[in-house]
Amino acid sequence: MDGPDDExxxxxxxxxxxxxxxxxxxxxxxxxxxxxxxxTANIFSIGEEFVGSMxxxxxxxxxxGELKPAGGARPRAESEMVRAAREWLALNPP
Incomplete structure (x- = not known):
């Protein structure tokens, strides 16, 4: 595929x-x-396989982080957000 969806x-x-x-x-x-x-919500229309997972x-x-902020859940959630970002960057997508 080479076109607007690729772009x-x-x-x-x-x-x-x-x-x-x-x-x-x-x-x-x-x-x-x-x-x-x-x-990610803005890109759903192209139907790429991994959009829903992202x-x-x-x-x-x-x-x-939003729904369970009590008991230290927000910092744990934010830590996992950082981990997810690091793992995404480690994949080195094109």
Whole structure:
């Protein structure tokens, strides 16, 4: 496939890489994770295989931080957000 969907997917991968880098140093990883989830929602229309998984990942992590902030869950959730960003960057997507 070579066309608008390819361009959209490439732009999404680049944006996800940049957001992941931002998340590693963010004062509030939750806010950057929300942006990652929103970016992913915006790319659903191209039907790429992994979009749903990425959305589910960032949705679960942000829900964890938002819905269970008591008992130290938010810092644990944010730690997992940082881990997910590191793991994404380690994959070195194109």
């Amino acid at each position: 959209a997917w490439s732009a999404y991968l680049d944006l996800t890489r940049r957001r992941s880098e931002q998340l590693l140093d963010a004062d509030d990883p939750y806010e950057v994770a929300l942006q990652l989830m929103g970016d 959305y589910a990942l960032w949705g679960a992590l942000t829900d964890w």
